[in-house]
Each structure stands twice: as C-alpha cells, then as structure tokens.
Amino acid sequence: MRIGELSKVTEVPVPTIKYYLREGLLPAGELSSPNQASYGEPHVRRLRLIRALVELAQVPVAQVKDILESLDSDDVPLHEQIGRAHRALTPTRKQTATEEARIAATTQVTDLITRRGWTVEPEAPALATLIETVAAFRTLSQDNLVTLLDAYADAVDSFAALEIEAVTANPTRDQLAESVVIGTILGETLISSLRLLAQESTSAKHWKNR
Amino acid sequence: MRIGELSKVTEVPVPTIKYYLREGLLPAGELSSPNQASYGEPHVRRLRLIRALVELAQVPVAQVKDILESLDSDDVPLHEQIGRAHRALTPTRKQTATEEARIAATTQVTDLITRRGWTVEPEAPALATLIETVAAFRTLSQDNLVTLLDAYADAVDSFAALEIEAVTANPTRDQLAESVVIGTILGETLISSLRLLAQESTSAKHWKNR
DNA sequence: GTTTATGGATACTGATACTATCCATCACAG
DNA sequence: CTGTGATGGATAGTATCAGTATCCATAAAC
Numbered sequence: 348m349r350i351g352e353l354s355k356v357t358e359v360p361v362p363t364i365k366y367y368l369r370e371g372l373l374p375a376g377e378l379s380s381p382n383q384a385s386y387g388e389p390h391v392r393r394l395r396l397i398r399a400l401v402e403l404a405q406v407p408v409a410q411v412k413d414i415l416e417s418l419d420s421d422d423v424p425l426h427e428q429i430g431r432a433h434r435a436l437t438p439t440r441k442q443t444a445t446e447e448a449r450i451a452a453t454t455q456v457t458d459l460i461t462r463r464g465w466t467v468e469p470e471a472p473a474l475a476t477l478i479e480t481v482a483a484f485r486t487l488s489q490d491n492l493v494t495l496l497d498a499y500a501d502a503v504d505s506f507a508a509l510e511i512e513a514v515t516a517n518p519t520r521d522q523l524a525e526s527v528v529i530g531t532i533l534g535e536t537l538i539s540s541l542r543l544l545a546q547e548s549t550s551a552k553h554w555k556n557r
Numbered sequence: 558m559r560i561g562e563l564s565k566v567t568e569v570p571v572p573t574i575k576y577y578l579r580e581g582l583l584p585a586g587e588l589s590s591p592n593q594a595s596y597g598e599p600h601v602r603r604l605r606l607i608r609a610l611v612e613l614a615q616v617p618v619a620q621v622k623d624i625l626e627s628l629d630s631d632d633v634p635l636h637e638q639i640g641r642a643h644r645a646l647t648p649t650r651k652q653t654a655t656e657e658a659r660i661a662a663t664t665q666v667t668d669l670i671t672r673r674g675w676t677v678e679p680e681a682p683a684l685a686t687l688i689e690t691v692a693a694f695r696t697l698s699q700d701n702l703v704t705l706l707d708a709y710a711d712a713v714d715s716f717a718a719l720e721i722e723a724v725t726a727n728p729t730r731d732q733l734a735e736s737v738v739i740g741t742i743l744g745e746t747l748i749s750s751l752r753l754l755a756q757e758s759t760s761a762k763h764w765k766n767r
Numbered sequence: 768g769t770t771t772a773t774g775g776a777t778a779c780t781g782a783t784a785c786t787a788t789c790c791a792t793c794a795c796a797g
Numbered sequence: 798c799t800g801t802g803a804t805g806g807a808t809a810g811t812a813t814c815a816g817t818a819t820c821c822a823t824a825a826a827c
Contacts, residue, residue: 349825351772358652362817365774370815375774382774382823392697398653399693401815403686405648408815425764433753438615442568443608465758473753476613480747483609484739487602491723492740496747498719502712503752507759509708513701529694530702531756537690537706538752539745542713543643543683546741548675549717554635561803572786575805580784585805592792592805611784618784772825779818787810794803 353386357394364394372397372412404532410435418524428524432531437472444482452482459500510534563596567604582607582622614742620645628734638734642741647682654692662692669710720744
C-alpha cells in the first residue's frame with residue numbers, strides 16, 4: 348500500500364500523513380526505492396489511533412507522540428504508560444482561584460484521598476487540577492456543588508475497577524497497554540459526552556418551561 | 558477600582574484584561590472621564606469566572622463569550638443556557654472511525670437512549686461525539702470497553718440528578734443559571750481529574766510490578 | 768513515453784490567545 | 798502647577814499549534 352491508498356482508506360489527507368511521518372507519530376513505510384515506500388495494516392491501525400486521539404480526544408500531537416513512543420517500547424511499565432496518558436489529558440494550568448480557596452480545597456481533597464484510601468503521588472498531574480478545580484468552585488461561590496465530590500468519587504472508583512476488568516481480558520502486554528491508553532483517553536471523551544446527554548435529557552424534563 | 562487594582566486582585570495581567578474587554582467577555586468599567594474607568598466586585602467575579610472557564614476548563618474564548626452573553630440576558634431559557642455550555646464543550650469533530658463501526662455505534666447509542674428513556678434531540682452536540690467515540694472504540698478493536706457503556710450511563714444519570722438537586726438550592730434565576738453553567742463545565746474538569754486520580758491509585762495497586 | 772504519484776525537504780497558512788506599543792489624557796505628589 | 802506614572806482605546810506584533818502547499822527528482826502506470 349502506498350501513501351495515496353493509505354490516505355484513501357483512512358480518509359486522512361496525504362499532506363497530513365506526511366506531517367505525522369515528519370513528527371514521528373507514524374513509523375516510516377518500508378522503502379523499496381528512494382521515493383517509494385509501502386505501508387501496511389499496522390500503519391492503518393496506527394493512523395486511526397492517532398486520529399482518534401487528536402480529533403476525538405483533542406490530545407496535542409506532541410503528547411500523542413509521547414504516548415505512542417511508550418506504546419512501542421516494551422520496557423515502559425504499565426503504570427508509567429498510564430502516567431503518560433494522564434499527562435496528555437492534564438495540561439499544566441495556571442492558578443485561577445484565590446489563595447484561601449486553594450487552601451481549603453487542598454484540605455478537602457487530601458481528606459477525600461485519605462478517606463478512600465487512594466494511593467496517589469503528590470506529583471500526580473491530576474491532583475493539582477483537582478485541587479484547583481475545587482478551589483475554583485469555592486471561589487465562584489458554588490460550595491454546594493463541592494458537596495457532590497464524594498458521589499463523584501464513588502462513581503469514578505467503580506469506573507476504574509470496571510475498566511481494569513474489561514482491559515485485563517487482553518492476553519498480550521502490547522494489547523493490554525494499548526487498551527489502557529485508549530480506555531483512559533477515549534474513555535474520557537465517552538464519559539463526557541454521555542454526561543452531557545444525560546444532562547440534556549434531565550434539563551429537557553426539568554426546565555422545558557423556564 | 559481601576560484596571561491596575563483589578564489586575565492585582567485577580568492576578569490577571571492588565572493587557573489580558575484589556576483583551577477580554579475588547580472581546581466583550583468583560584463589561585466595560587464605568588467611565589468617569591475618557592480615560593478613567595472604575596471596576597467593581599462584579600468585574601472581579603466575572604473575571605475569575607472567565608479565567609476558570611478558559612484556563613481550567615480550556616473553553617475557547619469565543620465560546621466563553623457566548624456563554625456569558627446568555628448568562629447576562631435574562632430571556633435565554635435555562636435549557637438553552639445548558640445547550641450553549643454543551644456546545645462549548647463539544648467542538649465539531651471530524652470523523653475518525655470506519656463507516657461500519659459508525660453504523661453499529663449509532664444503533665448501540667440509539668438503543669441505550671431508548672432503553673434509558675432519555676429525551677435527546679437528534680442534533681444534540683454530544684450525540685455525534687458519543688456515537689463517534691463508540692465507533693472509535695470499535696474501530697480500534699476495543700469492543701470490550703464498549704460493554705461498560707451501561708455502567709457509565711448509570712453513573713452519569715445519577716450525576717445529573719444530584720447536580721439538579723445541588724443547583725436548585727439557588728434562589729434567583731441568575732444564580733441558578735450561573736450554577737448550571739459552572740456545574741456543567743467545571744464539573745467536567747472535576748470528574749475528569751477525579752477519574753484520573755482513581756485510575757492512578759488503582760493502577761498503582763494493580764500494576765506496580767509490570 | 769508521457770502523465771500521474773511519491774518521498775523528502777522547506778515554506779507557508781489560519782486560528783487562537785494573548786502581548787506590546789502608542790498616544791492622548793488623567794490623577795496625584797511635590 | 799508641573800512632572801511622573803497609570804489609564805483607556807486603538808493597532809500591531811508574537812508564539813504556538815496543526816496542518817497545507819510547493820518543489821523537485823524519481824518511479825509507476827497506462
């Protein structure tokens with residue numbers, strides 16, 4: 348398969364494929380001559396994965412590269428794999444809340460983690476975001492919404508357990524790692540759009556009038 | 558309060574505040590002379606809200622403008638308010654899955670909605686994303702993860718109910734609308750970071766070895 | 768044997784979210 | 798009442814990101 352056909356089956360424009368090749372997201376095809384390379388099924392799969400991460404999950408190209416590199420090297424432990432996926436989903440964010448709200452939020456989140464017995468590194472990328480978000484709720488005087496934290500945590504805890512179960516059905520380490528990454532990242536998009544649909548429905552029933 | 562002080566208390570640079578003024582995200586201060594305006598507490602609150610949406614929730618500035626405009630006009634129905642928040646969270650995404658996966662996904666999602674008795678408009682922004690995401694899971698041969706859809710839907714359904722409860726504690730329509738918007742948008746960031754923490758913890762316990 | 772496609776390199780583009788610079792006031796310290 | 802610094806408003810410039818476009822020499826297809 349040459350680049351034109353690869354483009355046709357994946358519906359990704361040729362210049363974009365070339366761009367991914369340049370950026371090292373997609374491995375080069377096998378060269379038969381200086382300007383003829385052939386691509387195979389793995390390229391199709393990889394390209395679809397790239398597009399799902401970039402288009403659907405809105406993961407920056409540079410992070411996708413990082414994730415794919417760790418998927419390709421089989422000496423990256425699964426836990427680190429997940430760490431990279433998490434970093435792809437949590438950009439470093441500036442602080443938006445007030446100092447006092449942040450202090451209160453830190454306590455609240457720390458308590459939550461202790462109470463649930465979660466094992467979380469203090470440098471976990473999501474930790475700072477969670478604290479900042481709780482602090483933002485407080486700063487914006489939405490303390491009432493913060494009371495839902497435990498309910499959210501319950502749900503999210505059960506997600507993690509279910510996902511592990513679903514994902515460990517995969518026999519090989521490669522497939523497992525890929526599942527974990529896809530589940531982590533696309534799972535986010537899935538849950539998000541599901542939540543919006545549930546909200547839309549509830550809102551339609553509740554406030555059709557106001 | 559003049560712009561310098563506004564900048565100091567919110568920690569937003571003056572040029573950025575000017576930019577938000579230009580873009581119409583922040584209402585102009587009251588002019589006492591052609592080059593003296595004074596800002597008040599509402600400006601502080603509004604600016605913090607803008608920063609939370611832009612920095613924390615990564616909502617594009619143009620969408621924030623749209624949301625704030627509808628918050629400010631009291632003739633936008635609450636359901637439409639939510640619709641705008643949803644649109645801010647669901648960029649139009651290109652299709653990344655195969656045609657057959659999309660067909661299967663459409664059926665699956667439609668069934669889910671019917672089964673749960675959700676009221677969803679066919680043009681709901683999240684619907685296309687959900688279908689495309691399910692289709693992506695299938696295309697990437699992660700069908701096993703798709704079986705979790707119902708579990709996710711359960712959780713998400715209960716979120717919506719809880720959120721309504723938490724939010725309707727607000728007496729005035731203005732506060733209610735603001736709560737709904739903040740809850741919808743920052744709630745997403747909250748759930749996301751919580752989920753990542755739960756995963757991190759579960760992953761640490763499960764795969765510390767591999 | 769001419770038209771079309773390809774690999775590889777380099778340059779350009781459009782969108783987004785700011786930053787920087789100017790300038791004519793304005794406020795206020797001395 | 799004058800000099801210093803901040804301000805409002807306008808316009809221009811910048812950085813980053815994710816592609817697009819263009820070239821060219823070569824290879825493939827008809």
